[in-house]
Each structure stands twice: as C-alpha cells, then as structure tokens.
Amino acid sequence: MADFDTLISNGHIIDGTGEKRFLSNLIIHNDKIISLFHPSKKKISIRNKNYLIKDLKFKREIDAQFHIVTPGFIDVHTHDDQNVFDDPTMSCKISQGVTTCIVGNCGISLAPFNFSGDVPAPIPLLGKKEVFKYARVRDYRDNFIKNPSSINVALLTGHSMLRVQAMNGDYNRAADEEEIKIMQDLLHKAMKDGSIGLSTGLAYPAASSAPTDEIIELAKVLKEYNGIFTTHMRNEGDNLINSVKETIKIGEVSGVRTVISHHKCAGRTNWGKSKKSLKLIENAKNNQHLDLDCYPYTASSTxxxxxxxxxxxxxxxxxxxxxxxxxxxxxxxxxxxxxxxxxxxxxxxxxxxxxxFQMDDDDLNRILKFNGSMIGSDGLPGDKHPHPRLWGTFPRVLGKYSREMQLFSLEEAIFKMTGKSAATFGLEKRGLIKEGYFADIVIIDERNVIDNATYEKPLIPSSGIEQVFTNGQLVWKNLKAKLNFPGKFLEGKKFN
Ligand SMILES: [Zn+2]
Missing domain, CATH: 3.30.1490.130 (D-aminoacylase. Domain 3)
Known part of the structure; x- marks a missing residue:
C-alpha cells in the first residue's frame, strides 16, 4: 500500500514568491503539498513522523529533472462563469497551467441575477438567456460544487447585474437612493454567499451612466467582508488618465483593495499614456491597495x-x-x-x-513589467473564433516575454500569475509551493514553453506545459485533459 499519493522529484521549484528557483523533491497527499526536501536527503519528517525515503511508497512518481515545478496559475481575469459547466475539462485553461479562474469580471457575472427582460451589452458575452438562472451566488456555488470542473473558481459579483435588477432594466441614468439600497442588499447577500468582491464594467452601456458615487456606495459594502473591487474602467482611450484617477478615488474613499482590469492604452492617439497611468498607480500604492491585471497582446476583444x-x-x-x-x-x-x-x-x-487591434507594444511591455501587475487572460470562451488570449496568455508570458524578450525573469513571471494573484484576491493557501498549501501544481519545460494560438487559429494548446495538478489530482498531461474534476469554489479570505 502506498504511503502517499505523488512524489515529484528532481525538479527546480519556482515557488511563486518571486524568489529564485531551488532544487527540491515534493510530496503531494490528498489535496495538499505535504513535504519539500532536497533530493540528497535520506530521511524526512512529515507531520512529526520520521521516514526513510527509500522505504516510502507512492501511487505516482514523476521525475521532473530539468523541469520547473510551479504553483498552478491563477487567471485573475476571466469570463468563464458558464464555461466551467459547458466544458468542465476547462482545456483552454489547464492546457496553459491555469488551475484557478476568477470569474465575474467587467461588471458581468452569472450570479446573482433574477431578471427576465432584455439585457444590455456586455451581459450577452456570458451566454444566452437560459444560462442566467442563479438568483443568488449560493445557487451558483452549489451548482459548481455539484458539477465541479478541473479548475477552481472564485466569483466576483458584477455591478451591471445588480444595476439591471435594481433599476428594472432602466439603466441609462444614475441609480437613485432606493435603487442603490437594493444593489447594496444584493451585494451583502452575494458576499455572504461566498463572492470575493465586486467588478464593474463602466465602459459599457449597462453601467456607463453610473456616477462615481454610485460605485463608492457599493464598494463600501465590500469593506465589511474584506472584498476586492475590480474595474474595467470607464475609459481606456482618450479619457484613460481621468479613469485611473476615478478608480484611485473609489479605492481611497471606500478603503477597499482595488484592481484595474486589463490595463491598456487603446487607440493610436493614446499610445504612450501608460507612462503617466503607471506613475499615478505607483504613487497611489503608497496609500492604498491598488493593483492591475493585463494580458500579453496588442489587440483586445469584446x-x-x-x-x-x-x-x-x-x-x-x-x-x-x-x-x-x-x-x-x-x-x-x-x-x-x-x-x-x-x-x-x-x-x-x-x-x-x-x-x-488598437494597442502599442511599448505600452504593453511597460504594463506587463510593472511591479505588481498580474496576468489575466480576459478570454471569451463563448466565442467560436476567440481572441488567442483564451488559449495562449500564460505560456506566452513565460515563453515570449520572459524567455525570449527577457522583460523579466521566469521567477517574476510566475509571481505575477501565482503568489501575487493569490495574495491580492485573498485565495487562502494557494499561489505558492509551500508545505500545507493546496497542491495546485504545474510542471513546465522552460526551454520550449510557448503559446501556439494565433488570431487565425486561436484554439491550439500551448507547448511546454507538461503536467498540471489541481487540488492534488492530475488534470492535464501530454496535451490531454485527464477528465478529473477536483475544482473547488473558493471563497474570500478574511483579511485582518
Ligand atoms: Zn473588461
């Protein structure tokens, strides 16, 4: 009989903290990493019990020599709310090494939503009418627990969903006091049900009439739950700088952790503005929790x-x-x-x-490199011919931007998709290779990891992502999904 589930030996571990790699063996048992030890060790101690390595038996042994072992990647910006049910293998993500998706971005989430009228853009991005069937976040959560996917999910509550419900479809104006109260109540319930925060999509018809104060009143609710506020800002082009200022103000007044979604400078006349926007963000970081996510492409999609x-x-x-x-x-x-x-x-x-196609490489490089920027794909799984970011984002950052362009070290690239992301979004015991942490793990060949999805052929898996584990179970190996579905619904951490 085996003592423990899985031994991954001789790999170089990049642990997600941003620190340098180190040679180590790793033992997984059930859903956790239970031991890390140098391959030269003869004896180890696990939970105060001593073992001779040569006597230990494992269900699975993997030799990871010449390979990198990292925490599973966290895609902090997704629209996979329905995709986790439509394709529980989540091949578009596990093929990249992603083991956790934050859904409900850009102001749109499948839950909470109880509304039968026509919905404004961009709500239809999530699917046809019939997929909107979760009046509460707990209904979505329970459905995911019953029908889990190969990846973990955490849910942001979409501001546009609250708005359309509270305003009964009459959204081309500011919400009045009573409507804000209804939205706040819905948000309280959502947070109690396990949502990790609130997202907005202020650039879109559903929410563009919402004044800053409306958002602040809602963000204040998050404070009680240590929830996070993420924002697809009002403008990413001509009015980019004002939008960054608006976001800083919302975070400052409400006192909540804030993330600028898919930060970009859209349109030729706005190229170069990232110098100023990043400066503003950097300064604000002295006084408040402010971060951003981005994807490694110069075209957007919506x-x-x-x-x-x-x-x-x-x-x-x-x-x-x-x-x-x-x-x-x-x-x-x-x-x-x-x-x-x-x-x-x-x-x-x-x-x-x-x-x-509307962004500049210099802005993109600057934003990717920015201290504290996180990686989020913003992929649109409902699209028959999606933007290649859906299948390519993470390996592209590792292969193109780290290895080829040397914009940052592999350690820093991994930090932007694991440790930084888990800490920012409050995902407990995720994002690091550490004893006691969940065994979300990727084994990578750093010599050839690269995206293969293109604008012409967007549905092609990447190279170099060899094996992926979610909660201790193998979910991807040799370009194939293993049809294991160990994903969990992740609720927010209670910060101090
Ligand atoms: Zn967006």
Whole structure:
C-alpha cells in the first residue's frame, strides 16, 4: 500500500514568491503539498513522523529533472462563469497551467441575477438567456460544487447585474437612493454567499451612466467582508488618465483593495499614456491597495460596439447572433459586401463579437513589467473564433516575454500569475509551493514553453506545459485533459 499519493522529484521549484528557483523533491497527499526536501536527503519528517525515503511508497512518481515545478496559475481575469459547466475539462485553461479562474469580471457575472427582460451589452458575452438562472451566488456555488470542473473558481459579483435588477432594466441614468439600497442588499447577500468582491464594467452601456458615487456606495459594502473591487474602467482611450484617477478615488474613499482590469492604452492617439497611468498607480500604492491585471497582446476583444470601432486600426468581426454563418472577417470587408457603412454593419450583426487591434507594444511591455501587475487572460470562451488570449496568455508570458524578450525573469513571471494573484484576491493557501498549501501544481519545460494560438487559429494548446495538478489530482498531461474534476469554489479570505 502506498504511503502517499505523488512524489515529484528532481525538479527546480519556482515557488511563486518571486524568489529564485531551488532544487527540491515534493510530496503531494490528498489535496495538499505535504513535504519539500532536497533530493540528497535520506530521511524526512512529515507531520512529526520520521521516514526513510527509500522505504516510502507512492501511487505516482514523476521525475521532473530539468523541469520547473510551479504553483498552478491563477487567471485573475476571466469570463468563464458558464464555461466551467459547458466544458468542465476547462482545456483552454489547464492546457496553459491555469488551475484557478476568477470569474465575474467587467461588471458581468452569472450570479446573482433574477431578471427576465432584455439585457444590455456586455451581459450577452456570458451566454444566452437560459444560462442566467442563479438568483443568488449560493445557487451558483452549489451548482459548481455539484458539477465541479478541473479548475477552481472564485466569483466576483458584477455591478451591471445588480444595476439591471435594481433599476428594472432602466439603466441609462444614475441609480437613485432606493435603487442603490437594493444593489447594496444584493451585494451583502452575494458576499455572504461566498463572492470575493465586486467588478464593474463602466465602459459599457449597462453601467456607463453610473456616477462615481454610485460605485463608492457599493464598494463600501465590500469593506465589511474584506472584498476586492475590480474595474474595467470607464475609459481606456482618450479619457484613460481621468479613469485611473476615478478608480484611485473609489479605492481611497471606500478603503477597499482595488484592481484595474486589463490595463491598456487603446487607440493610436493614446499610445504612450501608460507612462503617466503607471506613475499615478505607483504613487497611489503608497496609500492604498491598488493593483492591475493585463494580458500579453496588442489587440483586445469584446462585443462589437460602435463606440469601440473608431479608435481601432483594424476590427475583426468574430461572431454574430443574427448572421449565424458569418466568417471571421475585417469589418471593412463586411461593410463592402453588405454595401453599407461600418456602423450599419454593427446594427445588422448585433449581438456580435470583435477583435480590436488598437494597442502599442511599448505600452504593453511597460504594463506587463510593472511591479505588481498580474496576468489575466480576459478570454471569451463563448466565442467560436476567440481572441488567442483564451488559449495562449500564460505560456506566452513565460515563453515570449520572459524567455525570449527577457522583460523579466521566469521567477517574476510566475509571481505575477501565482503568489501575487493569490495574495491580492485573498485565495487562502494557494499561489505558492509551500508545505500545507493546496497542491495546485504545474510542471513546465522552460526551454520550449510557448503559446501556439494565433488570431487565425486561436484554439491550439500551448507547448511546454507538461503536467498540471489541481487540488492534488492530475488534470492535464501530454496535451490531454485527464477528465478529473477536483475544482473547488473558493471563497474570500478574511483579511485582518
Ligand atoms: Zn473588461
């Protein structure tokens, strides 16, 4: 009979703290890392019991020589709310080494939502009407516990969902006092049910009429639960700097930990503004908890919306609910085919999705490199032809930005996707390789780890992610999902 479940030997461990790698063996038992010890050791002690290594038996032994062993990656910015049920293998994420997804970003979450009317953009990004069936976060949580995926999930409560419900669909204005009270009540319930915080999508129709004070009143609720506030800001283009200032103010007045989502400078006329935005963020960090996430691409992706088209160099339309057999195509070509204006194309195709080429490499490099920036894919799993970030984000940061461009060390890259992320989002005993921590683990070949998904062919798994464990169970090996579903619903940590 085996003493313990899994031995991973001779690997170089990058533990997620940002510190240098070290040679170590690692033992997993049940869902935890129970021992770390140098391969030259003959005796170890586990839970105050002494063992001779040569006598120990394991269910599985993995030789990780010449490989890197890291904590499972945390995708802090996802829209996988429904994807965890549609594809519980979560291959798009475990193939990258991701073992935890934060869902409910950009103001939209599957829960809590109890509303039967038509919904504004960008809510349809999460799916068709029938997937919105969770009046409370606990309903979503219970469904995930009953139908777990291969990855862990933590849920942000979407501001737009609260808004549409409280304002009964009449969202093109500021909420009044009574409506804010309703939103606060919904948020209290959501936090009690295990949501980790609140997200906003102030750039979108559902929430763009919400004044700063409305957000502050809601963020104050988070304070009681040590919840986190994440924001797809009001503007990421011409008004970027004002939006960063607005975000800093919300965090400062409410006193809650704040994360700027997918930080970017959109549109040629705004290229270079990251110098100023990062300076503002860095200064604010002296007085408040302020962080950001980003993805390693110069194109963004969301719904096809008129207000986003003008500033992009190029727009690829990727799906349309109205024209089901639409082929991925440049919006100008579609306009020519339809013999109409680009804006008319939007009306003819809506609801539809698009990829917008609109960012500069220098801004992207600066933001990725920024001290404390975290990696989040912002992938859109419902898209038939998604942006390659859905399948490529994490290996791309490791292969292209760390190994090839040497923007930062591998240790720092891993920190941005593990230890930093778990600490910021309050995910207890995750994000580090440490005794007593959950065994979310990735074995990587650092010599060839790289993304393979492209704008043309976005559904291709990456190279170099050899084995992935979630809560101690193997979920990915040799480019295949193992059909184990050990994912847990993660609730927020109680900070002091
Ligand atoms: Zn967003």
């Amino acid at each position: 719904m096809l919306l008129k207000e986003f088209i003008a500033r992009a160099d190029k727009v690829l339309v990727t799906w349309s609910d109205k024209v089901k057999d639409l082929k991925v195509n440049d919006i100008n070509n579609i306009a020519e085919e339809f013999n109409c204006s680009v804006n008319d194309v939007v009306d003819k195709l809506y609801p539809a999705g698009a990829i917008y």
